[in-house]
Amino acid sequence: MHHPHHEAVVTLMRRVAAEIVLPRFRNLGADEIEEKAADDMVTVADRLSEAALTEGLAALDPTIRVIGEEAVAADARLVAGIEHGRAWIIDPIDGTNNYASGIATFGIMIALVEDGETVAGWILDPVTDRLCHAIRGGGAHVDGRRVTAQPSGGERPSAVLATYHLDAATEAELCARAGRVFTVAPMPRCAAEQYARLVLGTNDIALFQKTLPWDHAAGSLLLREAGGVVRWPDGSDYHVADQRRGMVAAASPALWDEAVAVLFG
Template structure:
């Protein structure tokens, strides 16, 4: 069995035993605040434990960096852009999951010296699996896929500006008004990246670039023919110095988004990245 199938099967097994049984069945004891405005559930913790055990068995000796492990010990993130690393987001969109919304997923990426090599995005509820391998294209449920735009006269954009200070957020939105068709963000990268490939969104903007949130998705969109970079236009890289992320269905739409959002008028390039 190839690594693609082995990791996919592991993710599906973990979803089946650790996440789905708890969906819309969480008790108060299953949910805790890990930082202001951020929650963690028993499903996150159990899923990450099982994924880490399974990945360690598949690839002994490869470093594993999981979201919840880093939350408990931020030092685990040090050197994440060096060598071969598994990045694990056991339950992306935890707030949605805890609220009973189906906008959540599971993401795993294999990264070498900061460059994503393989990435998996599982829609836990539907079972849809998005996968990409560097230089070999992207697939959905094993079938090759190419990104397609919405075809809207104004590009459909999901702007992740909710972490900005209100006056900065208003400035970005005001500048985008009339140039982009802004839609609500799903607050779940495992949902955002597939939307860029499936013709639902044309552009996505993120301020936070925590590696487990973006490595698999950035690779998936890039391999499907889209473009994903940091705000300074440098290629997406784990552990690099680039801040923020701009992603689009294709290079042309990325340029449209960059002209609107990364110019001086929008003011984003003066905004610090959030790493927590």
């Protein structure tokens, strides 16, 4: 099952990867990398990628607004009303810190939301060309193959904890709680890769601190369509307009229940 714009979106993402993102990978000048905020990078490639994706998506249907991460960084008002009507949400390079450091863990993400719910999502890994996509009610797919989230199969579930926005005491407490029951795995610092790992059985659970819409709109649909869950600790489902901190994604409802009991119980 494909969205009517599926082929056009995939073609656009692959073109941007080939013409803009990959040629600049490990090839950026010092003047082409900036720090937007502490530990939050942006490169010339992010800006060019977003411009090309925005232009391409706007051409597909001028009635759908486009919300890009870098556009919102420049003008926060652009994200207002994200829960009303139809919008494309773009992360032009997810994992920019990795990309700028020459680490090959980054992605391009596009989601289509209607009244705040993701109806279609695409995640491209430019280096491997792996394409994850999902349609609401139509399943999750990796490279065209329908996938169901599988447990990682280790003796203990594999949990990834985003802790770099927490104070040291909170981080230590979370890691100690998790370590009693789970194997704490390293974080890829790239939501595009993290959602793929939850669907493909590398990790079972992920705790995210920041919940910006371009980081989670596409991946949350992918994981849900694969049989997983993405919820706040109070049990409410993730929604793109809600930017609370501390959200838990898991490969199954049972794993989610266990994660919340262990981390917050």
